[in-house]
Amino acid sequence: MAADTHFEVFLKKNRKAAWTLYEAQDDRETAIRLAHDVFAKNKTGSVRLTKEVYDEDARTFRSVPILELGEEKFASDEEKTGTASLPCLSPEDLSKPHARDTIRRVLTAWFERLQALPMELLHRPDLVENLEASGTDLQHAVQKVAIASAKDSDADVHGYVKQLNELVQMALTRIYQDARAKRLPDYPASKPFKEIVSEIHAGDQRAYLLRAAMANRLKSAKRYGDKLDALMDMGDKLDAEGPERNFALTEIDNYAAEVISFDAGMAALLGQCRDLGETLERLTCLFDGDPGAEAINYAPGVCKRMARNIGKGEMDACRNVVAKNLLAELQRPKRLRPSSLSEELRLARELAQKLVMSPDSLLPTDALIKAFAARSARLLHPETIDELLKHARDPDEEIELLLGLEENIVGEINKQKLAGYIQGLLGSQTITTWYLRGPSKPLERLASLTAHQRRVLKGHYPAREKGELASALDALGMKIIDESKILNAVEAGDRPALDKATGLLRLATAGALPAGQCAQDAQARAIRHLKSAGGTSESATAEGKAKLKQIQTMLVQLTPRANAA
Structure with missing residues (x-):
């Protein structure tokens, strides 16, 4: 399919709703399947699939309906019996901006061939003669304007053709007469x-x-x-x-x-x-x-x-x-x-x-x-995602690159689609294996997941997708904790109970553990040490009271993180 052609799926959820763009696709078959899938999920609505072809002359897209599902259909035109009425009634009206723009659009090829302008055509007899001698250029231009005028009118094309021909002849006659009567200024080139x-x-x-x-x-x-x-x-x-x-x-x-x-x-x-x-x-x-x-x-x-x-x-x-x-x-x-x-x-x-x-x-x-x-939707095509990720050093950088893409895309649907890519990657066996048994230390891998989770929570994903991504990163962190027994190692040894509680909470507050189950596990372990016999007796000492104050500060810090997750 040409680069200037794509397919757009529109959804109208009910009779009172407006048509909205659901998604654009480059492939026709993919777009047709998507249209049917969208309709299956919106039985009370309607779906329309159009082929969008870029018109170089008009510098805009032309829509061609391909498929319509639901009750909303194109209405058929009724026979037109009205009288044609043009907004331009005299040659002077042709010099107005809207009229000149219309002249430009319907005679673009002729103007560009001569490197001329509508304003020049309206004031230069030699250009008028050239246009009249060009054969069908003028005739085709009149037909284009007549067809466009009749489209939104109750009059037929022939009525507009007649009016346009009369207006054109009046304009041409004026230019010729002004030239013969020497009313058009002809200053010497040397005159400032x-x-x-x-x-x-x-x-x-x-x-x-x-x-x-x-x-x-x-x-x-x-x-x-x-x-x-x-x-x-x-x-x-x-x-x-x-x-x-x-x-x-x-x-x-x-x-x-x-x-x-x-x-x-x-x-x-x-x-x-x-x-x-x-x-x-x-x-x-x-x-x-x-x-x-x-x-x-x-x-x-x-x-x-x-x-x-x-x-x-x-x-x-x-x-x-x-x-x-x-x-x-x-x-x-x-x-x-x-x-x-x-x-x-x-x-x-x-x-x-x-x-x-x-x-x-x-x-x-x-x-x-x-x-x-x-434009953001095109960045989410599989081939573009593959191009983005192909130079990543490891799976952790793949996650980082995808999360960075969120800052460069616009639209809730696009961010939802990106979240789906990230979710799929986080659930893959390759990613899971790397985070569980990767070359770096368990705490370093946990810290990477925590940084990713914070980036997600600061992002502008839809609320549901944001929560799901944060939970997926937290769940992967729990697998690392279970696999590496890293929190067990913090609790091991004969250190005082408050020191163990402090170590656990410091992991949770210093960005080493994702918010959610990971941080909650460390917090629960810390509280157990705090409430243990050793922790209770140590809290009664002067040194223990200082440690207890620090522990309380970290517990307060964990509260907003738990709410965010």
Whole structure:
């Protein structure tokens, strides 16, 4: 299966509930089996399985339903009898952001072939002629918009096609007429951009004329990278402040945002990236407006220039496009660092901390969490777990690596799945044998289990899984105690009873014994020595009272550990 294709299982627990993503899988057959298993456990609900294919042109996933189980089904379309009604009614409306974005999406291939922009098309007669002469490009674009408009309307496709054709003809006629009447500005290349802005700002139709003047200036910039450089130059040549600067910067921002809305334009901005991780790092630097960040050092100069302008709060439209790309790239089913899993984990953690912990309206927290949860789920694939564990020195390090993975994954279901991996490993014969008869001393192996248990208790596993993991580590510790008789050795000899009690409790409080049965066993043995005849008589002496005070302190310390376990 291609890397940009995966399968998602959705669950709707009842009629009133919403559809929620249960799990994503790379393999079709595995996903189908999972869908049936989920439905078997939720007979009152519904399950839907979709195939998600990444669309490079739209930079998003396209869903194809494969399987539906339960009462919730797709409704069939009824015959449409309504009247088509477009949000754009005049050629001027086509210059609005939403309309330009639609033009970009339906003519992406044509624009990228010419390295042109929607704003240029709306203000350059030569591009209009090229589009009309291209054959079916314009016709197909109209059909795409008509089909999309009819999908959520009570009017049919033909009605929208008719309206769209009329609107297109009005827009083309306007451009041709403005060109023949010489209403489109044609300033000499030697004229400073600041002067052009001043002249246009003082007259009527300011936005239309400035966009046309900029389109004419960009005519000589044949590549998207050249257009970005030219736009940044325009901004640099404006006055430091004032209404004319703000007026021109708005249009520069709109033009630049159109450039980077194309894949080829974004590639020209970011430059060559060695992997998805580097792409995300550079996008994050742009979003933060940080031109001095290390991740952007090897990016093209125009990338740093845009980051500087974004940092000044001057390119909001570009920042919006960067945010959309950032979310889209996060959702791609590719590794951040294919060559190094440790680097993958480090970068994912850094990105999550930087983006999720600094909320911004352009990057909704719920969308970020969903993206990182999906990325976390891919870290839990068996082949990724095998890659993580293959360089472990011993079984104890395998447990340590898996516990460390919890800090790098997002989502309750993912943490639940990770806990299942750890549980399975703890229950394996290989792990049990190593901890019972490993090369290190029994106390060292017990101390390792205690450290693992503390890490589990500090983690963010679901409550049930956290308790089960802590208990499993404690149970393994009890096997070591029973096998090695380590507590019997502490009790052996002719030392005073309070010294034996102190030694046992010190093991429990100093991190040598897991909380639970292990610590309780040591505590019970200590109390027996404390209550013995020797312990009672020793407690009456001055030296014994000092020991007893220390013992009481350690018993108090054990109480919260027992509650945590």
